Each structure stands twice: as C-alpha cells, then as structure tokens.
Amino acid sequence: MNENVALTADITSAVGPNHAPGLAEYVDLPNSTPITFTDNEYSTRLAAVRARMAAQNLTALIVTDPSNLYYLLGYNALSFYTPQMLYVPIEGDLYFFAREMDANGAFRTSWLPQEQTFGYPETFVQRKDTHPFVWVAQKLRELGEVNNFSHGQVGLEMDSYYFSPKAFEALVKSLPEYDFTDSYELINWVRVVKSPAEIDLMRGAARVCDSAMAAAFEAVVVGGRQCDAAAAIMNAQVRGTEDFGGDHPAIVPMLPTGAGADTPHLTWSDQVFIAGETTVVELAGVFRRYHVPMARTIVLGTPSRRLDYLAQSTTEALNGVLDAVRPGVTTTELAQIFDVGLAKHGLHKPSRIGYSIGIAYAPDWGERTVSIRTDDDTVLAENMTFHIIGGMWMDDYGYEVSEAVRVTDSGVETFTDYPRQLLTKE
Amino acid sequence: MNENVALTADITSAVGPNHAPGLAEYVDLPNSTPITFTDNEYSTRLAAVRARMAAQNLTALIVTDPSNLYYLLGYNALSFYTPQMLYVPIEGDLYFFAREMDANGAFRTSWLPQEQTFGYPETFVQRKDTHPFVWVAQKLRELGEVNNFSHGQVGLEMDSYYFSPKAFEALVKSLPEYDFTDSYELINWVRVVKSPAEIDLMRGAARVCDSAMAAAFEAVVVGGRQCDAAAAIMNAQVRGTEDFGGDHPAIVPMLPTGAGADTPHLTWSDQVFIAGETTVVELAGVFRRYHVPMARTIVLGTPSRRLDYLAQSTTEALNGVLDAVRPGVTTTELAQIFDVGLAKHGLHKPSRIGYSIGIAYAPDWGERTVSIRTDDDTVLAENMTFHIIGGMWMDDYGYEVSEAVRVTDSGVETFTDYPRQLLTKE
Numbered sequence: 001m002n003e004n005v006a007l008t009a010d011i012t013s014a015v016g017p018n019h020a021p022g023l024a025e026y027v028d029l030p031n032s033t034p035i036t037f038t039d040n041e042y043s044t045r046l047a048a049v050r051a052r053m054a055a056q057n058l059t060a061l062i063v064t065d066p067s068n069l070y071y072l073l074g075y076n077a078l079s080f081y082t083p084q085m086l087y088v089p090i091e092g093d094l095y096f097f098a099r100e101m102d103a104n105g106a107f108r109t110s111w112l113p114q115e116q117t118f119g120y121p122e123t124f125v126q127r128k129d130t131h132p133f134v135w136v137a138q139k140l141r142e143l144g145e146v147n148n149f150s151h152g153q154v155g156l157e158m159d160s161y162y163f164s165p166k167a168f169e170a171l172v173k174s175l176p177e178y179d180f181t182d183s184y185e186l187i188n189w190v191r192v193v194k195s196p197a198e199i200d201l202m203r204g205a206a207r208v209c210d211s212a213m214a215a216a217f218e219a220v221v222v223g224g225r226q227c228d229a230a231a232a233i234m235n236a237q238v239r240g241t242e243d244f245g246g247d248h249p250a251i252v253p254m255l256p257t258g259a260g261a262d263t264p265h266l267t268w269s270d271q272v273f274i275a276g277e278t279t280v281v282e283l284a285g286v287f288r289r290y291h292v293p294m295a296r297t298i299v300l301g302t303p304s305r306r307l308d309y310l311a312q313s314t315t316e317a318l319n320g321v322l323d324a325v326r327p328g329v330t331t332t333e334l335a336q337i338f339d340v341g342l343a344k345h346g347l348h349k350p351s352r353i354g355y356s357i358g359i360a361y362a363p364d365w366g367e368r369t370v371s372i373r374t375d376d377d378t379v380l381a382e383n384m385t386f387h388i389i390g391g392m393w394m395d396d397y398g399y400e401v402s403e404a405v406r407v408t409d410s411g412v413e414t415f416t417d418y419p420r421q422l423l424t425k426e
Numbered sequence: 427m428n429e430n431v432a433l434t435a436d437i438t439s440a441v442g443p444n445h446a447p448g449l450a451e452y453v454d455l456p457n458s459t460p461i462t463f464t465d466n467e468y469s470t471r472l473a474a475v476r477a478r479m480a481a482q483n484l485t486a487l488i489v490t491d492p493s494n495l496y497y498l499l500g501y502n503a504l505s506f507y508t509p510q511m512l513y514v515p516i517e518g519d520l521y522f523f524a525r526e527m528d529a530n531g532a533f534r535t536s537w538l539p540q541e542q543t544f545g546y547p548e549t550f551v552q553r554k555d556t557h558p559f560v561w562v563a564q565k566l567r568e569l570g571e572v573n574n575f576s577h578g579q580v581g582l583e584m585d586s587y588y589f590s591p592k593a594f595e596a597l598v599k600s601l602p603e604y605d606f607t608d609s610y611e612l613i614n615w616v617r618v619v620k621s622p623a624e625i626d627l628m629r630g631a632a633r634v635c636d637s638a639m640a641a642a643f644e645a646v647v648v649g650g651r652q653c654d655a656a657a658a659i660m661n662a663q664v665r666g667t668e669d670f671g672g673d674h675p676a677i678v679p680m681l682p683t684g685a686g687a688d689t690p691h692l693t694w695s696d697q698v699f700i701a702g703e704t705t706v707v708e709l710a711g712v713f714r715r716y717h718v719p720m721a722r723t724i725v726l727g728t729p730s731r732r733l734d735y736l737a738q739s740t741t742e743a744l745n746g747v748l749d750a751v752r753p754g755v756t757t758t759e760l761a762q763i764f765d766v767g768l769a770k771h772g773l774h775k776p777s778r779i780g781y782s783i784g785i786a787y788a789p790d791w792g793e794r795t796v797s798i799r800t801d802d803d804t805v806l807a808e809n810m811t812f813h814i815i816g817g818m819w820m821d822d823y824g825y826e827v828s829e830a831v832r833v834t835d836s837g838v839e840t841f842t843d844y845p846r847q848l849l850t851k852e
Contacts, residue, residue, distance in 0.1 A: 159590045165589060184554055244696075260534050264528070
C-alpha cells in the first residue's frame with residue numbers, strides 16, 4: 001500500500017502506480033538492492049534462533065535490535081529512530097512492525113513478504129500519551145487469534161539499544177495475557193559464530209578498513225584540522241574499494257588527540273594537529289553492515305620516551321594474545337596472557353581487551369556478547385570473530401593498537417594487513 | 427584518576443603523570459577542546475530545566491539522552507553505547523556517572539568538575555546478571571546520605587534512546603526508596619526555543635549543509651556508485667567550511683534511489699546510478715552537534731510527468747507553509763496549510779511535515795518534541811527551529827524537499843540557501 005494516495009481519479013490515472021501506457025517512456029527505472037545472503041542462510045539462522053528459544057523455554061521472541069533484524073530479515077534502513085519490532089514465534093510466520101512510511105518499503109531490503117509487515121499510523125509517533133507498541137500490541141493480539149499463537153513465555157531484548165522503558169511498559173500493559181521474560185542477548189549469541197558467507201563479507205570489510213587507516217595516516221598532519229582528517233577517513237570508509245563498496249560505520253572515527261588521547265571515545269574538533277602530538281585513531285571498515293575495526297596510534301614527530309615504552313609493551317602483550325588464539329582456549333586465558341604481558345613492563349589495564357564483532361548499527365560495533373576479560377569464560381570456537389584491543393589510557397596520554405581476528409580451526413586469522421606498531425610521521 | 431596505573435616505582439618515576447624533568451622535551455603537547463558556550467549560557471539552561479522540574483513536581487531528574495547531556499554539560503563523546511547518566515537535583519551539585527574509562531576523561535569536554543564525575547567499574551559492562559546502574563544506584567544512595575537528597579518524585583526519561591528497560595529495572599529495584607516517574611521529554615522541551623548562541627551555531631551548520639548538498643548534486647552521476655556519492659557527501663559534511671569545521675551527523679546521508687525512492691530511510695548500496703533515475707537526498711550539516719538538515723530530489727535526465735507534477739505540487743505546498751510561519755501560529759495550522767496545498771493537486775500526505783531540530787546524536791536529528799501535524803497544537807514562538815519537509819513516498823517513486831527554519835519575531839528565516847526545486851542533471 002502506498003502512503004500518499006492520489007485523491008482524484010484524474011491524477012490516479014495519470015500518475016498512479018499502474019504506469020498508464022502513454023507515460024511508459026518516462027517511468028522511473030527500478031534500482032535493485034543487492035541480495036547479500038541466500039534463502040538457505042536465512043533459514044539456517046532462523047532455525048538456530050529457534051533452537052536457542054526452545055532451550056530458553058520461549059514460545060516467541062520480540063526482536064528490536066536493528067542488527068538482529070538485519071541478521072534474520074536482511075532489513076537495512078535507518079528507520080530505528082522510531083520503534084519497530086519483529087515477532088518470531090517458535091513456529092509459523094514472522095511479523096514485522098514499523099512506522100507506516102518504513103513498513104511500506106521494508107520489502108526493498110528484507111525477504112519478508114509484504115503481507116507480513118505492518119505499519120503503525122503516524123499519529124502514534126512521538127506522543128506523550130501513547131506509544132506505537134500500543135497499536136502493535138492490538139495487532140499482535142488479532143494475529144494471535146487468527147494464527148493461534150501459543151502463550152508461553154515471550155522473550156524481550158531488555159538491554160537492546162532501541163527498546164525504551166516506555167516501549168516495554170506499552171507492551172506489558174497492553175498484553176496482560178503475555179508472560180514476558182528477558183531473552184538476554186539471544187540472537188546476539190547465535191551470531192557469535194559466523195558462517196562462511198559472513199566471513200567473506202568481513203574479509204571485504206577488512207579491505208575497506210585497511211584503506212581507511214591508510215587515509216588516516218595520510219590525513220593526520222601538522223597544521224591540518226582534525227575535522228579534515230576525519231573527513232578523509234569517512235570518505236575512504238564509505239567509498240570502500242573497487243570490489244567492496246563501503247557502508248556507514250556504527251561509530252564514526254574516534255580521534256582523541258594530544259592530552260585528550262587519555263580518554264577513548266572522543267571524536268574530533270576543528271583544531272589543528274600540532275607537531276609532537278599523539279593521535280589515537282579507532283575506526284572500522286564496513287561491508288554490508290559487517291564491521292572490521294582497527295586502532296592505531298600516530299605521533300607527529302619523535303615519540304616521547306614514555307609513549308614509546310607504552311607502545312612497545314602494549315604491542316608485545318597483544319602479540320602474545322594473538323599467538324594464543326585457537327579453538328578451546330577461553331577468553332579468561334586470553335585476558336590473563338595480556339595481563340601477564342603488561343605486568344612484565346609494570347603496566348596494568350583494568351578494562352576488557354576485546355569483544356565479539358560482526359553486524360552493527362549505531363552506536364556500537366560490538367555484538368554485546370563475549371568480552372575478552374578475566375570474568376568471562378567463553379570457550380573459543382572456529383569462526384568466532386573478535387576485536388582484540390590493547391587500549392591504554394594514561395594520564396594525559398594514551399596508546400591503542402588492535403586487531404580484528406577470526407578463530408581458525410587451529411589458530412588465528414587477522415583480517416587486516418596494517419603494520420602493528422606505533423606509527424610515526426615527521 | 428588514571429585507568430592504567432604503572433605498577434612499579436621505576437616506571438612511575440620515568441613515565442608517570444608528573445613528567446620527570448629529564449623528559450620535558452618529549453612531553454606530549456596538550457590539545458584543547460574549543461569551549462562552545464559561556465558559563466552564563468549553561469547556568470541559564472540549568473535554571474530553565476529546574477523551573478520545568480518544579481512545574482512537574484520533580485525533586486530530581488535522571489538524564490540519559492546524550493543530547494540532553496551535551497545541552498547541560500557540554501559533554502561530547504561517543505561513550506553512550508555503555509550506560510551513563512546525570513543526576514540533576516532541584517538544587518545542589520550535579521553528578522555524572524559513566525564507564526570508568528569515559529568518566530576519567532569527561533572533564534575534557536564537560537564543565538562539570540571531575541570530583542562530581544564517577545566511573546563504574548569495568549566488570550559491570552555488558553553482563554547478563556547485573557547492570558552498571560546497580561553500582562550507580564549504590565553511589566547515588568551514598569551521595570544522597572552525604573548531601574541530604576530530598577526524596578520527592580524523581581524524573582526518568584522513559585523514552586530516551588540510551589536508557590534500556592534493563593537499566594530502568596536496575597534503578598527501580600536498587601532504589602526502592604525513590605519515587606520514579608516519567609519526566610517525559612523535559613529537557614528536550616526546554617531546548618525547543620534556542621538562545622542567540624545556539625542560533626549562531628545553527629547558521630554555521632547551515633553553511634556546512636549547503637556545502638554537503640552541493641557535493642551531493644555533483645556526486646550523483648550516471649555510472650557512479652551510490653557509495654561513492656555517499657562518501658563525497660560525508661567528506662563535505664565532516665570537513666565543513668573554512669569557518670565551520672564539520673561534525674558527525676546523527677543520521678548518515680539517506681539516498682533512496684530509483685524505485686526505492688518510495689521509502690524514506692534507505693541508505694546506499696554499491697550499485698551505480700542509472701540514466702533517468704531519481705535519487706532523494708536527505709542530509710544534515712552539523713556544527714558542534716547542532717544540526718541543520720535538508721532534503722532535495724535529483725533526477726538524472728528528464729523527470730517523468732508524474733514526478734514533475736509531484737515535485738511542483740509539493741514544493742508549492744511547502745512554500746505556502748513557509749509563508750505562514752510566524753510567532754503565534756500553531757503547528758496544526760501549518761499542517762493544515764500543507765494539506766490544503768496538496769489537496770489542490772489531488773495529493774495527500776499522512777505523515778507529519780516537520781519537527782523541532784537542534785542538538786543531536788545518532789540515531790535521530792529531531793528533538794522528539796514538536797511535530798508539525800494536525801494533532802499537535804504547539805504555538806510557534808521566536809527562535810523555535812524546525813525542519814519542515816515535503817516528503818512524498820508514492821508507489822515506486824518519491825519526492826522530497828525541505829527547509830530548516832527559524833521562527834523570527836515576525837516571520838521565518840530559512841537557514842540554508844539552496845534552490846528549492848526538483849534538481850535535474852543531464
């Protein structure tokens with residue numbers, strides 16, 4: 001159903017969707033969205049999600065995380081600033097709900113048939129006294145009556161980015177007959193082990209990442225503005241390579257500079273780079289929503305002794321971790337290896353040294369599942385993918401170096417191919 | 427407190443924060459973040475927020491929306507992918523809570539003294555069995571005992587993007603002595619009327635926006651890849667102008683193309699633009715987090731009759747709305763003027779035609795307050811700022827044209843200066 005209906009017969013016949021014959025030569029050409037995965041890939045994913053739902057004793061799952069929507073449906077649009085959700089029963093058809101203007105076009109990127117997609121009316125958008133999920137709840141009840149939804153426990157992504165407490169309360173109050181429970185990061189955990197098709201996309205993202213870091217190294221220059229360097233990086237990220245067109249990263253380039261390099265998540269200003277200054281660059285290459293991040297540190301001049309010491313110590317500790325990656329090793333062990341490597345040099349890092357990566361949307365490119373730290377005991381398996389980071393934020397200075405990796409059948413594959421060291425420029 | 431403490435005396439003296447004299451010539455130079463607003467601007471904002479808190483009978487407000495944190499504190503970092511919050515009592519000191527690695531550097535962009543900023547330990551990050559706000563709640567209780575927090579109603583931003591149901595439940599369960607209530611978009615509503623300093627920043631953002639749209643017009647070209655056009659746009663957005671260094675937009679450029687131009691929130695692919703095709707470009711110029719968006723439609727060739735008709739009708743209806751903007755007019759009236767303007771041409775648009783704009787972070791550049799639609803009855807006042815959009819998403823084609831505007835003392839100021847029409851290229 002189109003959103004803007006022509007109201008008079010005259011206009012309907014002249015410009016309506018049926019393309020009156022006389023207008024054929026003017027009709028706008030269609031543009032196809034590339035299909036990224038096979039039907040078989042999607043059905044395998046859904047089966048894996050349902051197996052986990054069964055294990056968690058869920059009869060249905062409500063999905064709001066845009067990365068999980070992309071994983072299950074291929075749905076890819078910047079529509080998640082208004083509420084949307086996918087209803088996944090343990091068996092039977094899936095139903096997707098979004099704002100009407102987005103629901104109309106969802107089939108352009110999602111495999112889900114248009115008749116399983118419903119748009120809530122515009123009047124529910126950003127209202128103090130109601131919420132779109134009040135409408136969605138009523139539609140779910142109607143669908144449940146027709147399709148005989150079973151009413152066991154229904155999982156909610158209680159810590160998803162685009163599922164607010166107001167949305168949660170709308171569901172709980174509107175569907176008292178539902179027994180809601182936290183699904184935790186159910187689909188995110190299914191995503192931890194990648195398929196061969198996903199690994200191929202990440203290898204493409206890695207080429208984009210290498211190109212973006214090369215652009216960063218070129219653009220961070222004495223007298224240049226930080227924003228100009230960020231622009232050169234984003235240009236490289238989004239352009240991508242000839243073979244792999246770039247996609248938007250979940251996080252824009254982070255460029256903590258000078259004394260600000262002691263804090264990890266600053267972006268940039270319009271100030272210029274100064275001789276002698278250090279800039280930590282953290283960025284990702286993205287191909288069809290799959291992220292491969294990388295961090296490097298650039299010094300404009302001769303590094304200070306303390307920075308040089310920090311860089312050598314941290315890179316060595318990271319190398320030790322990479323040497324240890326293989327199936328059967330635990331994340332605890334990796335974190336301990338890093339700790340021991342740093343301690344040899346009198347250093348300590350209290351934060352995690354990595355996390356699982358793959359599909360992402362703003363504001364994070366981590367999968368929010370595996371953390372590489374001593375209080376996480378995930379056993380590594382083939383085709384898990386991580387961003388492993390030596391990020392050292394000291395007082396007034398800092399150093400960061402990282403690698404995105406795949407666990408192979410016997411060791412590690414580093415996705416990118418960029419010198420793993422402090423980068424100096426005269 | 428730094429996050430990575432050197433463990434041995436040897437290293438502490440050589441590379442510690444006190445910069446041993448022998449190392450002076452190597453010490454990394456500081457880099458300052460430009461101060462955007464005066465102390466007086468910040469104290470005026472806080473007073474306005476507290477006046478509204480009093481009107482809503484709140485003794486405290488818990489702020490999680492990154493745009494509201496920037497508004498009150500100047501705090502600007504991509505740290506909101508892990509939970510953070512500002513505690514604003516009706517009187518007395520403010521307290522900010524973030525992940526330890528971010529709390530350490532918050533003072534680099536925020537005016538808040540470092541002793542009012544607390545970092546929760548890394549072990550609370552992304553854990554199934556707990557949440558950072560469990561730690562924050564305990565710290566709030568301690569601070570409340572020392573500072574004698576009053577326990578009336580405490581407002582929560584129940585529909586904020588980075589406040590999950592899990593975070594909400596952590597607060598409710600950990601602080602049973604608090605009486606939480608929805609603050610609705612309290613600070614967002616304070617932000618609706620801009621100060622002269624904010625208007626200045628938006629005029630800067632407008633120059634960036636004009637430059638980005640010019641880059642878009644140049645880059646959308648037959649045979650060029652969509653991703654290359656998006657890269658050129660982002661390059662222009664982030665570079666900005668000589669006077670106004672660009673900042674990252676809350677939403678990346680949206681480029682629905684060809685038949686996909688019937689749905690508003692698609693990004694881009696690696697497909698090439700085809701002769702005859704239509705591309706809807708929606709983007710924002712950003713200067714120090716202030717957004718000025720613009721939408722235009724580009725045709726590569728001669729527009730179809732139906733598109734030309736749609737474009738002329740929609741632009742004319744938008745012009746009618748712009749002519750009517752002045753203090754005292756209501757949003758309902760503006761929406762009705764647009765409806766009547768379209769109806770003359772047999773067209774109808776069910777979605778809102780605009781919203782309030784200003785500070786923004788991903789995933790939305792709207793303020794989530796005023797919507798220009800018939801069921802919103804906001805009375806326009808001087809220095810309100812809106813993005814007014816004629817967005818028409820038909821079956822298989824679409825047209826979008828918009829203006830970012832300021833309500834002046836007697837009419838309208840359009841921020842940007844770009845031809846308001848269907849843009850054609852041979």
